[in-house]
Amino acid sequence: MDIIDSPEKLKKLSIDQLNIVAREIRNFLINTLSQTGGHLASNLGVVELTLALHYCFNSPQDKIIWDVGHQSYVHKILTGRKNSFATLKQKGGLSGFPKRKESVHDIFETGHSSTSISAALGMAAGRDLNKENYSVIAVIGDGSLTGGMAFEALNNAGRSNTNLIVILNDNQMSISPNVGGLSKYLNNIRTEPVYLEVKEDIDQILKKIPGIGKSVAKTVKRTKESIRYLLVPGTLFEELGFTYVGPIDGHDMKSLVSVLKKVKKMKGPIFLHVKTIKGKGYSHAEKLPCEYHGVGPFDVKSGKALGISKEETYTDVFGKAIVRLANENKKIVAITAAMPDGTGLKGFQEKYPERFFDVGIAEQHAVTFAAGLASSGFHPVFAVYSSFLQRSYDQIIHDVCIQNLPVVFAIDRAGIVGPDGETHQGIFDLSFLSHMPNMTIMAPCDKMELEEMLKFAFTVKGPVAIRYPKGKALNVLTSDRIPIQYQKSELIFDGKDGAILAVGKMMEFAKTIVENLKAEGIELSLINPRFIKPIDEEMILNLCAKHKFIFTMEDNVITGGFGSNVLQILAQHNIKDVFVKIFAFPDQFIEHGSCSELYKAYHLDADSMQKTIKNILVEG
Numbered sequence: 001m002d003i004i005d006s007p008e009k010l011k012k013l014s015i016d017q018l019n020i021v022a023r024e025i026r027n028f029l030i031n032t033l034s035q036t037g038g039h040l041a042s043n044l045g046v047v048e049l050t051l052a053l054h055y056c057f058n059s060p061q062d063k064i065i066w067d068v069g070h071q072s073y074v075h076k077i078l079t080g081r082k083n084s085f086a087t088l089k090q091k092g093g094l095s096g097f098p099k100r101k102e103s104v105h106d107i108f109e110t111g112h113s114s115t116s117i118s119a120a121l122g123m124a125a126g127r128d129l130n131k132e133n134y135s136v137i138a139v140i141g142d143g144s145l146t147g148g149m150a151f152e153a154l155n156n157a158g159r160s161n162t163n164l165i166v167i168l169n170d171n172q173m174s175i176s177p178n179v180g181g182l183s184k185y186l187n188n189i190r191t192e193p194v195y196l197e198v199k200e201d202i203d204q205i206l207k208k209i210p211g212i213g214k215s216v217a218k219t220v221k222r223t224k225e226s227i228r229y230l231l232v233p234g235t236l237f238e239e240l241g242f243t244y245v246g247p248i249d250g251h252d253m254k255s256l257v258s259v260l261k262k263v264k265k266m267k268g269p270i271f272l273h274v275k276t277i278k279g280k281g282y283s284h285a286e287k288l289p290c291e292y293h294g295v296g297p298f299d300v301k302s303g304k305a306l307g308i309s310k311e312e313t314y315t316d317v318f319g320k321a322i323v324r325l326a327n328e329n330k331k332i333v334a335i336t337a338a339m340p341d342g343t344g345l346k347g348f349q350e351k352y353p354e355r356f357f358d359v360g361i362a363e364q365h366a367v368t369f370a371a372g373l374a375s376s377g378f379h380p381v382f383a384v385y386s387s388f389l390q391r392s393y394d395q396i397i398h399d400v401c402i403q404n405l406p407v408v409f410a411i412d413r414a415g416i417v418g419p420d421g422e423t424h425q426g427i428f429d430l431s432f433l434s435h436m437p438n439m440t441i442m443a444p445c446d447k448m449e450l451e452e453m454l455k456f457a458f459t460v461k462g463p464v465a466i467r468y469p470k471g472k473a474l475n476v477l478t479s480d481r482i483p484i485q486y487q488k489s490e491l492i493f494d495g496k497d498g499a500i501l502a503v504g505k506m507m508e509f510a511k512t513i514v515e516n517l518k519a520e521g522i523e524l525s526l527i528n529p530r531f532i533k534p535i536d537e538e539m540i541l542n543l544c545a546k547h548k549f550i551f552t553m554e555d556n557v558i559t560g561g562f563g564s565n566v567l568q569i570l571a572q573h574n575i576k577d578v579f580v581k582i583f584a585f586p587d588q589f590i591e592h593g594s595c596s597e598l599y600k601a602y603h604l605d606a607d608s609m610q611k612t613i614k615n616i617l618v619e620g
């Protein structure tokens with residue numbers, strides 16, 4: 001394996017040698033990820049498939065697009081990046097997803113699911129327009145195939161007549177077990193794996209039937225079709241216009257290489273169905289693929305997580321609170337887009353299975369589905385990561401907000417998420433939700449407030465978004481708090497030298513800053529805005545009457561976020577004598593790294609902000 005630092009070297013190996021490399025790669029993945037963490041189970045499942053792809057095709061001339069990209073580690077190893085794995089997902093280190101700046105072999109960047117077939121079809125169309133000749137291959141998991149974009153692309157590609165290869169990596173798992181009709185359909189094909197072999201024999205069989213010659217070609221075709229229907233229960237992909245090949249064993253190197261070589265020569269859109277086992281080769285991961293989907297450091301022998309924090313997270317707080325609320329309010333129903341564990345809905349799923357809906361990786365559908373439930377008298381909560389909610393922008397406006405339907409958006413992983421990087425940072429939700437009429441947006445500053453806000457959200461007669469961060473749930477403020485009132489902020493400290501308005505998680509930093517500066521004789525007011533929308537305008541105007549300096553803090557991009565909404569109020573009221581400093585992420589994509597490193601890098605940690613505030617106040 002050490003000598004394989006480019007696909008060219010791989011091509012010189014025999015099938016037996018490829019199998020040895022596969023074993024070595026598995027050991028490498030298990031040992032390395034046991035220290036760095038990462039998406040273990042998905043990568044263990046595609047070792048042979050990735051080797052066979054690089055063996056049979058010529059990347060980067062041939063384009064391989066990895067859907068989601070969390071399973072691209074083997075591809076990274078084979079394209080010269082093995083020695084960077086110690087830095088996986090760390091600041092300045094190897095990304096956990098395909099990145100064009102990392103390698104010419106990373107032909108298209110991914111992170112969110114279900115984009116690969118569209119991108120591949122676009123590349124194939126570009127190739128055809130340029131009259132070039134190379135293969136374009138989308139590798140998509142069965143979970144990602146449940147996303148709407150994948151269906152849209154299949155529909156488009158199937159009738160396109162272009163040469164395109166879609167490889168379905170079917171391990172029957174999303175992060176959790178895969179759901180839905182398509183998953184059931186694939187499972188039926190998996191259990192009746194006779195098509196590929198028999199299809200090749202059909203012509204032979206027909207030739208033996210007397211009287212069938214060229215003149216009866218139509219009859220032959222019809223007979224072939226009916227035999228095909230007999231053998232495969234539904235040929236969805238063929239009906240869409242693809243040539244379906246499979247299912248084949250994705251851990252049998254010989255079959256993979258032989259089929260890929262054939263597929264490479266075939267014309268038109270090809271759908272190759274490959275069966276794999278998530279976590280293959282590491283018994284703990286094979287047994288519990290969901291737990292080993294994404295891991296932190298772990299002990300290789302026992303499989304046990306190392307140094308895992310038993311501390312309660314905001315996800316846990318949400319998960320428990322929603323079960324309690326659902327107990328009192330039978331109209332509460334919960335929706336996830338394939339992430340019951342990550343969003344904390346597992347408890348709800350167990351307690352109220354009939355009121356729980358896993359719709360697959362289908363965030364757009366989830367929102368409109370919630371709107372439908374709300375229209376029939378239910379009060380849905382859609383628990384979703386901030387970055388994945390980006391998918392549902394129009395559905396939130398068109399299906400929820402315009403009709404002012406009571407849907408609660410429980411937005412987890414809001415703000416910086418850290419090691420997953422650009423595609424996963426939840427730093428846009430305040431901006432893209434703020435401009436939606438009828439939307440209420442709240443951000444709790446600690447765990448008690450998350451519970452209170454969730455309770456409050458179900459009393460609002462319209463859409464409500466509550467956004468909370470990844471990680472440990474804190475008790476930031478004291479327990480004697482004023483109850484939540486619509487559009488009302490909360491004054492925490494009253495000072496004379498300036499005011500800080502700290503949204504959600506930023507309250508942790510703001511409180512420290514206020515306390516530290518007080519010790520230095522600087523007295524600041526501290527406000528917990530609670531509502532980002534509708535914003536507490538009265539409070540802002542009162543602050544402006546009293547202070548010359550206002551500091552806003554948010555873990556969102558600066559464009560269109562909370563601070564920018566504050567400035568808008570000042571502009572509308574023609575207030576010119578108050579200086580507003582917005583602490584927010586700049587108008588750029590934020591790379592991977594630990595959360596604390598990223599806050600520091602963007603001068604949004606308590607120390608950096610304290611220095612900036614002090615400078616401003618001292619310089620006047």
Ligand SMILES: Cc1ncc(C[n+]2csc(CCOP(=O)(O)OP(=O)(O)O)c2C)c(N)n1
Nearest residue numbers: 042111112113141142143144173174175338
């Ligand atoms: C739009 C979107 N929603 C949710 C996710 C979170 N997510 C990452 S991987 C994954 C499961 C993917 O399943 P599959 O494509 O079958 O890949 P496997 O891990 O089984 O190899 C999910 C839900 C995502 N990346 N993108």
Ligand SMILES: CC(=O)[C@@H](O)[C@H](O)COP(=O)(O)O
Nearest residue numbers: 068070111294342413417420
């Ligand atoms: C690849 C992907 O999108 C998910 O697996 C994501 O990495 C999960 O993030 P959490 O670990 O925060 O649940």
Ligand SMILES: [Mg+2]
Nearest residue numbers: 141142143173
């Ligand atoms: Mg899968």
